[in-house]
Amino acid sequence: MFFDRTSSIVVIALFACAVAGYFIPDWIMNQLMFGFARALAVLGLLVLWRTGLISFGHAFYFGLGAYTVALLDINLGVSDVFLRLVGAVLVSGVIGWIVGFVLRNYRDIFFAMLSLALSMVLYGIIVKTEALGSTDGFSISAPTFFGFAPDGKYPLFVFICVVCAICAVAVQMYLNSTLGWMTTAIRDNEVRVEYLGLSVANAVHVKYVLSAVLAGAAGCLMAMALGQVDPDSMVNWTASGELVFITILSGPGSVIAPFIGSVVFELLRTYAFEWAPHAWQLIVGGTLLTIILFLPGGVWSVIEKVVGKKS
Amino acid sequence: MLTKKLIRGVGLAAVSAIAISGGAAQAQDATKQDTIKIAVAAFLSGGAAGPFGVPGRNGAELVIDAINAGKLPAPYAAKGFGGATAEGIFFDESGGATKQVAEYRNLVQKRGVNVVIGYVGSGNCIALSPVADELKTLTIFSTCGTPRIFEESPRSYVFRSMSHATADNIAAAHYVADKFPNLKGYTGINQNYSWGQDSWRDFDLTLQTRNSSAKASEKLQFPKIFAGQYGTEISALSLDKSELVHSSFWGGDLEAFVIQGGARGLFKKKTAVLTVGGAASYRLGKRMPDNIILGDRGPYGILVRDRKTALNTWFINAFKDRYGTYPSGPAYHYAQSILATKVAYDKAAASAGMAPTQEQVVAALKGATFESFSTTVDMALGNGHQAITEAAYGITRYNNEAGEPALTDVKFFPAKCVMPPDGVTSVDWIKGGMKGATCS
Amino acid sequence: METFITNLLNGLQYSSYLVIVSVGLTIIFGVMKILNVAHGSFYAWGAYTSAFFIGKFSDMGWPDAFGFVIIFASAIAVGLVLGFIIERGLLRFMYGRDEVVIILATFGLFLVLEDVILLVFGVDPYFAYQPMAYLESVEVGGITRDVYGLSLILVSTLVAAGCWYGLNRTKWGNILKAVIFDREMSVSMGINVPMVYTVTFIGGTALGALGGAYIAPTVSVAPGLGGEVIVLSFAVVVIGGMGSIPGALIGSILIGLLRAISVHEFPQIELFVIFAVMAVVLVFRPEGLFAPAKVRKI
Incomplete structure (x- = not known):
């Protein structure tokens, strides 16, 4: 029962995207690539959100992942996608694990604010340090695969699809495990969970590390997809806000939701920017308000309704 | 069921995307x-x-x-x-x-x-x-x-x-060295990214080769770009012993800095070199203080009005x-x-x-x-x-009769005086004494 | 000694600006439990409105000193119009939702308001230097300072004192405290809580706008003004204790002084230090330095 229907849909859909990526025009592939990369961070936020926790500083791990790639590239010349991904996951995982000891005791607005403070500390350090590229950030060299340097972005796109599929299935498995079932239980009543003989703090810690790793991986993939890292669009509080926004847009319903939500966000932003260069923030912000007011289940609830009714 | 539907959906999306892109490519060729x-x-x-x-x-x-x-x-x-x-x-x-x-x-x-x-x-x-x-x-x-x-x-x-930027800052250093041969100290306020860092470095290095008795301050200010409020930095600059302030600020940051510094008398106490001040001088009009050494990223704008x-x-x-x-x-x-x-x-x-x-x-x-x-x-x-291209600097003096900003002592520096030859990086060139520069 | 006085004045001046903005933020949070990201936009709206009208009136030949009237008038106008519309038209439908979801809603609002500013006022920056020019400058601690900047300290002291007086010595203050302490109980005592919410939000908005309106003459009022302020005032409010007015005061002074000293001695750590303090306070005293008393509910 671990590999359930949702998992197979994710795998098949991402496989279809990976194949389609060869035929579709580059700009659509780019949008999908950015969308999927960011979706991993959203997936991490979704795990937290199901417990009732919202982090307003997840750009902290997103940025850590992205900057790990940049620093590995610039200082050690590491261009291999696997090494970069492992590096980003290790850095964000270890730091997430250490920070988790403090954050696992925090809830609600305090959790949100402490996350925000941490991400702004990192932002403050990067922005003022020339060795870390300050406001400019860094350009990143094109990724290689086991020493093989392909032309074009398609191989990276396939790689991102594969990583996304693996992560989505892993998260789905986790949510179906005992630890995962505690997710909603903790949100509903922590005291009762403790009475069942389970440690709430430990469960939250695991979720936190999981979400940190996912955000770190997302940052790593995003950095490679863009070929660029910079603090304002990757570490600043607005970047964290964007991630939470996509989480709300996607809805907590399923591990598939973040992927759809992120791509919708990417398209929304692109078209808003194209049609109304002076008012794209208005369109994005207006969408956010509309969703909070009228569509608390996010885009996923619409899909569920449409697809669910027919079948 | 759901699985099939989704696969069909993805397939459809892919096909339509290909169709759209084909159309776009054709349209492009035609035009x-x-x-x-x-x-x-x-x-x-x-x-x-x-x-x-x-x-x-x-x-x-x-x-x-x-x-x-x-x-x-x-x-x-x-x-x-x-x-x-x-x-x-x-x-x-x-x-x-x-x-x-x-x-x-x-x-x-x-x-x-x-x-x-x-x-x-x-x-x-x-x-x-x-x-x-x-x-x-x-x-x-x-x-x-x-x-x-x-x-x-x-x-x-x-x-x-x-x-x-090298041209701006080498020219600025030449201009300063020519005008103020007895300069003892200089400091700078620049933004915290490559533009600000490079600008300061080129200016500092060039001025050192031209006038080695002038000393750079140890407390240089590198505030964050688009910070907007510089009250604290202006105090720090005012207390600094240096007579000259170099800044590569531009845009709203520069305008805020000039307004706030002007009200604090900073530009009466210190000589300022603004490497990108041209646009601001038009926009601020009378609010741009006199006696500022002004550039505009080369021979443009106010520097070439005549x-x-x-x-x-x-x-x-x-x-x-x-x-x-x-x-x-x-x-x-x-x-x-x-x-x-x-x-x-x-x-x-x-x-x-x-x-x-x-x-x-x-x-x-x-x-x-x-x-x-x-x-x-x-x-x-x-x-x-x-x-x-050439580089140019002048000194601000508001023209009260015409009611518009103007410059005096405008000086043009030939391109080969302020830019390195091909194949040499700016820093190496300045450090090596700017070999091959033709300045007249 | 010179450095000490300079650092102190710089710090206090910066604190004062933070105080005005953060007091509004913390009052809104205390009463309504809304951590309002759009507060940054209120700041920007205040700045734009006052800069716009100072320019207009100055063109019509009004004296420079009239600028001070405009500053306060714009703050009140922005508070009444924006505060009323947003509380009645939007936030009203969100009460009872998760605190964090409401933060996000105000983030959406922030994005919308940023662009509405662009549509209303255009992209060109505004200069409203007249009030600053009117007050001229003075020599303190070996350097020249503009009196206008120093007057900010006076204004913020008045704002803080006014808030303290209003909260502790008036009937309205007692009602507010009752609502902060226990909303349900206040309703059962016959307090018109929706009305209290509206008035509080308008007041908080006006304070945010006043911060912007008073700073406007010293900066070039340009788009993007509000984004920087909001995280800073979040830090202030969190350090002081969310919902506490003395907390906002202490938080502002702490951050103002720290920033002034770091800009002087170690310019590199200026940004880092503010948020590091915020994180440390959250770790060791999550409720903030001056946490308002909390009722334990069963």
Whole structure:
């Protein structure tokens, strides 16, 4: 029962995207690539959100992942996608694990604010340090695969699809495990969970590390997809806000939701920017308000309704 | 059931996407003959929009329209870009380098842009250079100044139609060394990114070679770009022993700094060198204090208002007619990039005998020399991709009779005096004593 | 000694600006439990409105000193118009939702308001230097300072004192405290809580706008003004204790002084230090230095 229907849909859909990526025009592939990369961070936020926790500083791990790639590239010349991904996951995982000891005791607005403070500390350090590229950030060299340097972005796109599929299935498995079932239980009543003989703090810690790793991986993939890292669009509080926004847009319903939500966000932003260069923030912000007011289940609830009714 | 539906959906999406893109590609081929699309990046929001983005955008728009109509003075009177009419797409440069990279990809891959010009932020230019080469699209940077773009690695499709920051700061140091031979100390306030860091470094190194008895302060200020409030920094500068303050601030930051510093008497106590002050002097008018050493990223804007060449007179009058103000530095910078585009397309079209390809246009612009509105542009560095031009500085003195800002003691420095020869990085060149510089 | 006085004045001046903005933020949070990201936009709206009208009136030949009237008038106008519309038209439908979801809603609002500013006022920056020019400058601690900047300290002291007086010495203050302490109980005591919410939000908005309106003459009022302020005032409010007015005061002074000293001695750590303090306070005293008393509910 671990590999359930949702998992197979994710795998098949991402496989279809990976194949389609060869035929579709580059700009659509780019949008999908950015969308999927960011979706991993959203997936991490979704795990937290199901417990009732919202982090307003997840750009902290997103940025850590992205900057790990940049620093590995610039200082050690590491261009291999696997090494970069492992590096980003290790850095964000270890730091997430250490920070988790403090954050696992925090809830609600305090959790949100402490996350925000941490991400702004990192932002403050990067922005003022020339060795870390300050406001400019860094350009990143094109990724290689086991020493093989392909032309074009398609191989990276396939790689991102594969990583996304693996992560989505892993998260789905986790949510179906005992630890995962505690997710909603903790949100509903922590005291009762403790009475069942389970440690709430430990469960939250695991979720936190999981979400940190996912955000770190997302940052790593995003950095490679863009070929660029910079603090304002990757570490600043607005970047964290964007991630939470996509989480709300996607809805907590399923591990598939973040992927759809992120791509919708990417398209929304692109078209808003194209049609109304002076008012794209208005369109994005207006969408956010509309969703909070009228569509608390996010885009996923619409899909569920449409697809669910027919079948 | 759900699975099947989703797979079908994804398949459908993919097929329709292919159909759309096929249509787009066809449309592009059909229009390639007589029109080209020029995307112009300029700050349209944020603090830099008023002083930089809008004049830059206007300069580009004015010249694109004039070229389409064949209204430029000789030698550019021929209509169009190699005969093709240009459509300008103006878009916002703000939001950070990462967003700009995504936007750039959209412009080229989705909207089929042929040429991208503009960009003021050095961070944006650094980030976009590799992308432009990857997407093989002619990209001409208008204003951004960091020398790193061509010094770090060679570029194929990227050009810059003006000198980089080294010219501004070497010229500034020469000007200071000539005017204040007895200077004892100097300090600086610059932004915390490549533009600010490089500017200070070049100025500091050059002044050291010219006047080794002057000492740089130990407490240099590098506030965050777009910070807006400099009260604390102004106090720190006021308490500093140095007599001279160097700043490469630009846009809203510079205007805020001048207003706040003026109210605090900073510019009465210290001599200020503002390497990008030209645009601000027009906008602030009387609020710009007198006796400031002012540059405008080269021989542009207020520094060349009295140059009476046919091109310059046309530009100043046409700009004033259409937008109601004098063209400031950024207007010149952007106009110059459009002119470079025309030069490249005309040359490539003449030798190709038909609508030129990207590669032919790029080859035509490489190493070209052309007469721009206010000066001569020579694509001499970075293997023919980086322009060198003269540099210029003057001292502010408000003209009360005419009611407009003006400069005295304007001095022009030849291109070969302030820019390194090809193949040598700015820092190495300055440290090596600026060998081969011809300054008179 | 010179450095000490300079640092102190710089710090206090910066603190004062933070105080005005953060007091509004913390009052709104205390009463309504809304951590309002759009507060940054209120700041920007205040700045734009006052800069716009100072320019207009100055063009019509009114004396420079009239600028001070405009500053306060714009703050009140922005508070009444924006505060009323947003509370009645939007936030009203969100009460009872998760605190964090409401933060996000105000983030959406922030994005919308940023662009509405652009649509209303255009992209060109505004200069409203007249009030600053009117007050001239003075020599303190060996350097010249503008009196206008120093007057900020006076204004913020008045604002803080006014808030303290209003909260502790008036009937309205007692009602507010009752609502802060226990909303349900206040309703059962016959307090018109929706009305209290509206008035509080208008007041908080006006304070945010006043911060912007008073700073406007010293900066070039340009788009993007609000984004920087909001995280800073979040830090202030969190350090002081969310919902506590003395907390906002202490938080502002702490951050103002720390920033002044770091800009002087170690310019590199200026940004880092503010948020590091915020994180440390959250770790060791999550409720903030001056946490308002909390009722334990069963």
